[in-house]
Amino acid sequence: MAIKKIAVLTSGGDAPGMNACIRAVSLAAIGAGAEVIGYKYGYNGLLKQEYIHLDPYAVRNLLQRGGTVLHSARCEKFKQTDQLHIAAQHLNDAGVDGLVVVGGDGSFKGAERLQSIWDKPIVGVPGTIDNDVAGTDYTVGYHTAIQTAVESLDKVRDTAEAFERIFVVDVMGREAGFIALNSAISAGADHVLLPETFTTAAEELVKILDKLDKRRKNRANKSHIIVVTENLWPGGLNVLADSLQAESGVDVRILTLGHVQRGGSPVWQDRLLATKLGTYAVEIIKQGQKGMMSAINHRLPAAVPLNDVSIERKELNSYSMQIRDEISLLG
Numbered sequence: 001m002a003i004k005k006i007a008v009l010t011s012g013g014d015a016p017g018m019n020a021c022i023r024a025v026s027l028a029a030i031g032a033g034a035e036v037i038g039y040k041y042g043y044n045g046l047l048k049q050e051y052i053h054l055d056p057y058a059v060r061n062l063l064q065r066g067g068t069v070l071h072s073a074r075c076e077k078f079k080q081t082d083q084l085h086i087a088a089q090h091l092n093d094a095g096v097d098g099l100v101v102v103g104g105d106g107s108f109k110g111a112e113r114l115q116s117i118w119d120k121p122i123v124g125v126p127g128t129i130d131n132d133v134a135g136t137d138y139t140v141g142y143h144t145a146i147q148t149a150v151e152s153l154d155k156v157r158d159t160a161e162a163f164e165r166i167f168v169v170d171v172m173g174r175e176a177g178f179i180a181l182n183s184a185i186s187a188g189a190d191h192v193l194l195p196e197t198f199t200t201a202a203e204e205l206v207k208i209l210d211k212l213d214k215r216r217k218n219r220a221n222k223s224h225i226i227v228v229t230e231n232l233w234p235g236g237l238n239v240l241a242d243s244l245q246a247e248s249g250v251d252v253r254i255l256t257l258g259h260v261q262r263g264g265s266p267v268w269q270d271r272l273l274a275t276k277l278g279t280y281a282v283e284i285i286k287q288g289q290k291g292m293m294s295a296i297n298h299r300l301p302a303a304v305p306l307n308d309v310s311i312e313r314k315e316l317n318s319y320s321m322q323i324r325d326e327i328s329l330l331g
């Protein structure tokens with residue numbers, strides 16, 4: 001299908017590599033002879049008709065830049081059906097032939113609903129540090145967030161060992177444990193708490209204390225690193241820290257990594273992924289396929305229906321789960 005104009009926007013939690021996506025979509029579309037516009041502030045830009053023109057000069061040096069030059073936002077208003085109709089009208093008014101939405105599963109719900117009333121292709125590109133989007137091996141930003149978490153865990157280990165303290169480290173992930181599990185393994189943390197396996201605070205506390213006890217028999221230093229997915233511990237991490245300190249007699253400190261995980265120059269894995277997913281999104285639009293996500297499945301590009309993405313919950317890697325339990329008792 002001949003395309004004259006493609007629009008792109010970034011929505012939901014920003015992620016390192018979103019800029020690389022904007023660049024890839026723009027260059028692929030321009031290469032196909034199309035004009036490109038970028039809506040600002042997520043779906044807000046679509047509702048307010050606020051956009052910029054993206055030519056090769058505008059996307060120069062974007063590959064390595066963190067954040068998103070289009071800005072991102074959460075737009076509650078977009079959930080109203082009348083606003084979806086306004087957005088569709090604005091796309092028509094601007095002469096857009098295809099829309100690329102870079103975001104997470106929430107943004108894809110919006111894209112899916114907009115697709116049901118707009119007759120041109122909308123393609124989602126999975127961009128979120130959480131990696132909680134089914135149908136694609138990885139999401140843009142995830143590798144960089146893990147790298148940031150691992151660097152922080154390495155650093156905190158130095159001070160934990162010096163003072164023989166326990167550190168409880170809070171990492172992002174919303175309701176998914178991808179960052180927690182893989183940063184914990186990569187940094188050799190002693191224990192990791194995941195939403196996918198969490199039972200009750202009482203049971204989890206017993207497991208942690210048992211693990212610390214066993215580990216202490218294997219080594220002289222009493223320091224331990226426990227990685228916890230955000231918002232998981234009932235009552236917050238102070239409650240966990242107080243219980244741990246009371247039960248173990250070891251000094252406990254809390255570290256919340258927070259939004260630093262969303263920043264920084266994307267690592268090469270995210271740059272490459274963003275470039276592949278962004279160019280493939282344009283390919284999907286050229287093919288006239290509607291309501292798809294541009295994905296990488298088993299290392300190959302794929303067009304996955306957004307409908308399937310929203311139904312399925314992405315599973316943690318079973319081998320990572322297995323080695324988490326085996327290896328963390330040693331070392």
Ligand SMILES: Nc1ncnc2c1ncn2[C@@H]1O[C@H](COP(=O)(O)OP(=O)(O)O)[C@@H](O)[C@H]1O
Nearest residue numbers: 012013074075078079103104105106107109110
């Ligand atoms: N059911 C929905 N209908 C329309 N738009 C939605 C819906 N769910 C989410 N969105 C849009 O997507 C935005 C981002 O969703 P959110 O879940 O916050 O982030 P992410 O896309 O990173 O998962 C929301 O602020 C809203 O504009």
Ligand SMILES: O=P(O)(O)OC[C@H]1O[C@](O)(COP(=O)(O)O)[C@@H](O)[C@@H]1O
Nearest residue numbers: 012013104127128129130172173174
């Ligand atoms: O920046 P906010 O609005 O506080 O949101 C924090 C949330 O955004 C994230 O960083 C990214 O989530 P999404 O990509 O799904 O928006 C989550 O890990 C975290 O729970």
